[in-house]
Every structure is written in C-alpha cells, then in structure tokens.
Amino acid sequence: MSSYVYKTTRRGVLLAKTVSYQVRLCSGNFRHLEVLKDENNVAIVTMKRAPVNSLNTELLTEISSVLTDLEETKCSGMILTSFSDKVFCSGLDIYEIFKSKPSAIGTSFSTLLEVFIKLYGSTFPTVAAITGHAPAGGCVLGLFCEYRIMVQNFKIGLNEDQLGFNAPSPIVKLMINTIGHRNAELALTSGRLFTTSQALQVGLVDEIAKDRTEAFEKADGFLRRFEMIPPLARNFTKQSMRRALLQDVTINREKYTEGFVSMISLHEVQQSIAAYLDNLKNKKRNAH
Numbered sequence: 001m002s003s004y005v006y007k008t009t010r011r012g013v014l015l016a017k018t019v020s021y022q023v024r025l026c027s028g029n030f031r032h033l034e035v036l037k038d039e040n041n042v043a044i045v046t047m048k049r050a051p052v053n054s055l056n057t058e059l060l061t062e063i064s065s066v067l068t069d070l071e072e073t074k075c076s077g078m079i080l081t082s083f084s085d086k087v088f089c090s091g092l093d094i095y096e097i098f099k100s101k102p103s104a105i106g107t108s109f110s111t112l113l114e115v116f117i118k119l120y121g122s123t124f125p126t127v128a129a130i131t132g133h134a135p136a137g138g139c140v141l142g143l144f145c146e147y148r149i150m151v152q153n154f155k156i157g158l159n160e161d162q163l164g165f166n167a168p169s170p171i172v173k174l175m176i177n178t179i180g181h182r183n184a185e186l187a188l189t190s191g192r193l194f195t196t197s198q199a200l201q202v203g204l205v206d207e208i209a210k211d212r213t214e215a216f217e218k219a220d221g222f223l224r225r226f227e228m229i230p231p232l233a234r235n236f237t238k239q240s241m242r243r244a245l246l247q248d249v250t251i252n253r254e255k256y257t258e259g260f261v262s263m264i265s266l267h268e269v270q271q272s273i274a275a276y277l278d279n280l281k282n283k284k285r286n287a288h
C-alpha cells in the first residue's frame, strides 16, 4: 500500500515526495485512517482500508471520531481522500449488510448517520478529493462534503437500486439538492453510475482533476476561497442551508436505522445482494 506524504504550500497542501512541515494528529490511533494537519490547521484525512475502503463500522467509527477531534481543535478545513488511485470508497461494507444480524446492520447504518451529522454539519469547510471510483456509500461520503473534485475516468453514483434496495430519503434529498429533481430521479431509479465527466456535467462533482496531485491543488484552491471570509459568518450560512436535513436525521436517526434494517433484512433484498456479489465476482474472474 502506498503511503503518501503531503507538503504544505502557502495555505494548503500538495502531494509531495519529501517529508515536510505537517504534524500528525496525536489524539487518535487509527487503523484505517491517516490524519495529517498542516500549520494552517487544515486536515487531510486519508481512508486506507485496503483494498477498496469499504465502510465497515470500524472505519465509520474512526471517521466519526476524527470529525469530533477536528471540531474540538478548531480545524480550518478538511480534505477527505483515499490511499488508492483506483477507488475512493466502495460504499458500505457489503459483508456487514449481507447475511448479517439486524443489530450489525443497524450499527453500521447508524454510524453512517453519525458521520453524516458530523461531516455535513461540520463548522469547517470540507472537500472530497475523489481519487477513484465512488459507488453508493462512496458517493454518499462525497455528498456529505461541501465540494467534490474527482480524478478523470472513474465512476460515481448512487447504485443502490442495482443491489435491490432503495436509497433512504435523506440521501435522496441530498442528491436532489445537488443535481436537481429530474436528474436525481433518473439516476436513482436506474442505480446509475456516472463517469467523471458525466458527473461534472450534471453537477454531482464540482471539478475534474487529471490526477491526485491536481485534485489536491484544486482542493487547496477551494479551501483558500474562504481565507478572507470570516469563519463565523461562513458557518452560520452553511448551517442555515443545511439545518433542515441535519435536524431531520438527528431527530429521526433511530427511525431511519430501523427502516434500513427492515429493508435490508427482506429475503428478496438479501437475494438481490447475493446476485450482485456473484456478478461482481464473475466480472473479476472474466477480467483475468
């Protein structure tokens, strides 16, 4: 697995080969995350759960705990990225929702909602540097951030319908807020995965990068936009734009979790997930 080092430039971060100025966050000891901060208090959070950053409860809990830490240490911005140059995040760990106990499915989903509340509602600006594919929960993580920069020639989208279940309503709303009702309906009902350039066209991502380095330069550029904006004003505006969805998920977290568990536990849904997994394995076999 590659280990990346980030070099500080002006107020942001650039991928670099040499060790430099940044400080490693000491407050957490993470198995699946690397968290670096530059001298301007910008955090680079790199998911590194090989091979494809599938979101199991452990990784989600680590993300949640980093977000708490970043709030407490008054972080001035965050870049969320992946160790991989092929996959940003492959979504929820399918093996935690396939043939699993309802309690395990519930814990995984409820932790995802906790991440939503902290990431979508963060006081600091957030940007996803999407260095590879981002299906389902991978796209969801990107949507929780304020801005998405995606490396060319990958796929992103909410393909839940392909797995046999529907995307819960908060994420449908978030998708509508991002790409509009018509595009969201067409995309969600077919479980569509967009190529990077299609995603840009529809507004699912904000910028395209040719590679990881450019994605970081652009992420840095996004965070620098706020240098002259008083953080308090920025945050009030952000919270007012996001309040309705945040309140809904905060108040109804248990209800949404129960709904997700019931849906995933249905026999037909489990059968669809099994077929989807077979298909994934066959694709891999045929590729070799």
Ligand SMILES: CCCCCCCC/C=C\CC(=O)SCCNC(=O)CCNC(=O)[C@H](O)C(C)(C)COP(=O)(O)OP(=O)(O)OC[C@H]1O[C@@H](n2cnc3c(N)ncnc32)[C@H](O)[C@@H]1OP(=O)(O)O
Residues within 6 Å of the ligand: 051, 052, 054, 055, 086, 087, 089, 090, 091, 092, 093, 094, 095, 112, 113, 116, 133, 135, 136, 137, 138, 140, 159, 160, 163, 167, 168, 170, 171, 249, 280, 284
């Ligand atoms: C307000 C908030 C509301 C939130 C609502 C959220 C609603 C629910 C959200 C999400 C649901 C989900 O995320 S379900 C998961 C859906 N994920 C996918 O459909 C992705 C499936 N994977 C792929 O398409 C591909 O693996 C890939 C494009 C991501 C990578 O392809 P690549 O060719 O590089 O790698 P492989 O396919 O060979 O995979 C390698 C290895 O990883 C295993 N794998 C892949 N994805 C997952 C996964 N999601 N969970 C667990 N494991 C996964 C794959 O089986 C391979 O394993 P083996 O090497 O053992 O065969």
